[in-house]
Amino acid sequence: MPWDLKSDRPIYAQLIEQIQLMIVSGVYPAGGKLPSVRDMAAEAAVNPNTMQRALSQLETEGLLFSQRTSGRYVTEDVEKIMQIKNSLALEVIHEFLSKMNQLGYDTQQTYSLLNHMLKEDEELGEQHC
Amino acid sequence: MLGKLLKYEIRATRRIFLPLYGLIVVCALLIRTFTALNLQHANGMASVPFIITMIIYCLLIAATFVMTLIVTIQRFNKNLLGDEGYLSFTLPVKVHSQIDSKMIVSLLWTVVSLIIAVGSVLILASNDVTWEQMSKFWSDLGQFFTEYGGWGTAIFLEAIVAMLVGSLTFIVQIYASVSVGNFSSKHKLLAAFGTFIGFMVVEEIISSLLFTAGQNAQFTQWFGWYWSGLDLTGKFQTVSASLGLSILYEAVFGVAFYFFTNWLLSRKLNLE
Amino acid sequence: MENSIVECRNLTKVFPGCVALSSVNLSIPKGQIVGLLGPNGSGKSTMIKLINGLLTPTSGEVTIKGMKPGVETKKIVSYLPERTYLNDWMSVQNLIDYFGDFYANFRKEKAYDMLQRLHINPNDRLKTMSKGTKEKVQLILVMSREAELYVLDEPIGGVDPAARDYILDTIISNYTENATLLISTHLITDVEKILDGVIFINKGNIVLTSTVDAIREKENKSVDTLFREVFKC
Numbered sequence: 343m344p345w346d347l348k349s350d351r352p353i354y355a356q357l358i359e360q361i362q363l364m365i366v367s368g369v370y371p372a373g374g375k376l377p378s379v380r381d382m383a384a385e386a387a388v389n390p391n392t393m394q395r396a397l398s399q400l401e402t403e404g405l406l407f408s409q410r411t412s413g414r415y416v417t418e419d420v421e422k423i424m425q426i427k428n429s430l431a432l433e434v435i436h437e438f439l440s441k442m443n444q445l446g447y448d449t450q451q452t453y454s455l456l457n458h459m460l461k462e463d464e465e466l467g468e469q470h471c
Numbered sequence: 472m473l474g475k476l477l478k479y480e481i482r483a484t485r486r487i488f489l490p491l492y493g494l495i496v497v498c499a500l501l502i503r504t505f506t507a508l509n510l511q512h513a514n515g516m517a518s519v520p521f522i523i524t525m526i527i528y529c530l531l532i533a534a535t536f537v538m539t540l541i542v543t544i545q546r547f548n549k550n551l552l553g554d555e556g557y558l559s560f561t562l563p564v565k566v567h568s569q570i571d572s573k574m575i576v577s578l579l580w581t582v583v584s585l586i587i588a589v590g591s592v593l594i595l596a597s598n599d600v601t602w603e604q605m606s607k608f609w610s611d612l613g614q615f616f617t618e619y620g621g622w623g624t625a626i627f628l629e630a631i632v633a634m635l636v637g638s639l640t641f642i643v644q645i646y647a648s649v650s651v652g653n654f655s656s657k658h659k660l661l662a663a664f665g666t667f668i669g670f671m672v673v674e675e676i677i678s679s680l681l682f683t684a685g686q687n688a689q690f691t692q693w694f695g696w697y698w699s700g701l702d703l704t705g706k707f708q709t710v711s712a713s714l715g716l717s718i719l720y721e722a723v724f725g726v727a728f729y730f731f732t733n734w735l736l737s738r739k740l741n742l743e
Numbered sequence: 744m745e746n747s748i749v750e751c752r753n754l755t756k757v758f759p760g761c762v763a764l765s766s767v768n769l770s771i772p773k774g775q776i777v778g779l780l781g782p783n784g785s786g787k788s789t790m791i792k793l794i795n796g797l798l799t800p801t802s803g804e805v806t807i808k809g810m811k812p813g814v815e816t817k818k819i820v821s822y823l824p825e826r827t828y829l830n831d832w833m834s835v836q837n838l839i840d841y842f843g844d845f846y847a848n849f850r851k852e853k854a855y856d857m858l859q860r861l862h863i864n865p866n867d868r869l870k871t872m873s874k875g876t877k878e879k880v881q882l883i884l885v886m887s888r889e890a891e892l893y894v895l896d897e898p899i900g901g902v903d904p905a906a907r908d909y910i911l912d913t914i915i916s917n918y919t920e921n922a923t924l925l926i927s928t929h930l931i932t933d934v935e936k937i938l939d940g941v942i943f944i945n946k947g948n949i950v951l952t953s954t955v956d957a958i959r960e961k962e963n964k965s966v967d968t969l970f971r972e973v974f975k976c
Contacts, residue, residue, distance in 0.1 A: 350966035
């Protein structure tokens with residue numbers, strides 16, 4: 343998964359989001375070991391200090407933990423990961439709804455439009471098979 | 472660190488001098504072969520190779536001495552004050568070591584060039600007669616030294632030291648001039664040349680002032696009287712002493728140029 | 744200050760007919776990657792050359808770890824100039840030996856490793872190389888030192904955009920941990936992701952010092968955008 347960093351927001355905040363995303367999507371599975379700060383920084387083409395800052399922040403949040411000798415790991419607490427996954431999903435939905443709102447759809451209209459689209463997709467799928 | 476600087480200084484310059492020396496020796500050997508075949512007296516086309524090799528040989532000898540001068544200037548100018556200076560001056564070595572290494576290697580090539588020139592003449596021209604004359608010269612010289620004790624040897628050694636000190640002073644005078652010339656924003660080498668002439672004029676003025684002072688103090692008259700009263704050993708002693716004095720005099724200028732260059736490069740350095 | 748590696752106090756450099764730096768006061772903190780950003784002729788190179796002792800200040804002073812530029816500072820500063828400063832008759836291997844001879848903190852294995860990754864033959868002479876390859880060789884030599892301060896003057900100026908990421912990657916993954924990096928450049932977009940802090944310099948004066956994230960947080964714009972605004976013609 344490539345790192346996608348925008349140029350108008352703090353880099354460390356974006357790094358936090360992207361690492362969260364990698365954890366919930368299973369790129370870094372629960373209990374798995376993370377690469378070294380240096381390697382991760384090089385991969386994202388960012389300053390190692392900034393990467394360090396993002397990782398420490400995630401550690402404080404409990405999503406990562408470090409073992410003094412062997413490095414940094416993703417938490418084994420699957421529930422915690424699911425929590426974050428859910429909150430990320432909610433964020434995406436909120437964003438989507440507010441965009442639909444800008445287009446002039448209220449929540450009810452959005453819901454029916456979405457239903458409609460899903461049904462069409464289903465029918466298209468059947469035709470293909 | 473001086474040792475390492477010397478190593479790389481020799482590496483940087485030997486690729487110019489060693490081929491030249493090689494060619495000189497080859498030419499000298501060729502000329503000797505041609506002479507042995509008596510080609511120099513041959514008529515018409517047969518003498519052409521001899522003449523051409525002789526011309527090349529003379530050009531090579533001239534080139535060697537011109538190159539010692541050019542390399543002295545260019546190594547200092549390019550390696551310290553040009554783009555390469557960005558590396559030379561960020562090495563963790565003292566500025567005086569940089570000057571020392573360049574000065575010593577320049578002197579080295581001057582001496583080696585001289586030896587090669589003399590040696591090649593021996594290769595191309597020596598025969599039984601010249602060898603005999605030379606060994607006679609050396610034995611006469613040896614006898615001369617034993618007759619007049621240590622003073623003869625002293626004068627001989629002093630003459631060598633005088634040459635070395637003279638060469639070193641000449642080299643650091645070039646360094647000082649090039650360093651001053653570097654302050655000119657446009658015509659650096661021209662300014663360096665002007666500075667060199669300026670230094671010579673200053674040396675000349677100081678020498679003539681001393682000379683006039685000596686004359687005013689009627690030193691020459693006194694010396695003539697003193698000289699005529701000496702026996703042979705005394706005369707040797709006097710020559711040796713005055714040679715020593717002149718070495719010292721030359722060395723004072725050399726030391727002055729050396730410290731001036733060192734001061735410019737360590738306190739006033741401005742690489743563009 | 745204890746946490747800074749470079750300190751400038753009233754640092755002034757005057758050339759005939761122009762003031763290159765006018766009474767600059769600045770301290771560069773240890774352990775950071777700092778961008779020295781400014782338009783052409785703003786005084787970036789002058790400052791860098793003063794740090795490396797290639798220029799003598801007109802007045803004021805610059806110190807590295809509390810020392811004026813000299814033999815001791817040259818041991819701990821690794822400097823990449825904006826020009827080719829290597830002679831052209833040595834092979835890369837010779838140059839590696841040269842650096843290894845003079846700098847106690849030079850790591851030959853590291854240099855050979857990087858050469859291999861950038862596909863440069865150690866037996867090649869600089870004479871036969873393109874400008875871009877020469878710059879890569881210089882960067883490799885400079886980054887193979889375990890220095891306390893790396894000073895890189897326009898490290899990506901002469902290479903094509905494709906090679907820039909590669910070079911930045913080489914820089915990030917090879918500098919000694921806890922070392923400080925000072926990078927001067929006018930190609931801000933390419934480097935801003937790797938910077939902790941920035942110094943804006945113009946006409947010999949420091950215009951702004953800040954961290955990259957602070958700029959993004961406060962102004963909601965990239966360093967590059969801010970730079971364009973500050974230095975608008």
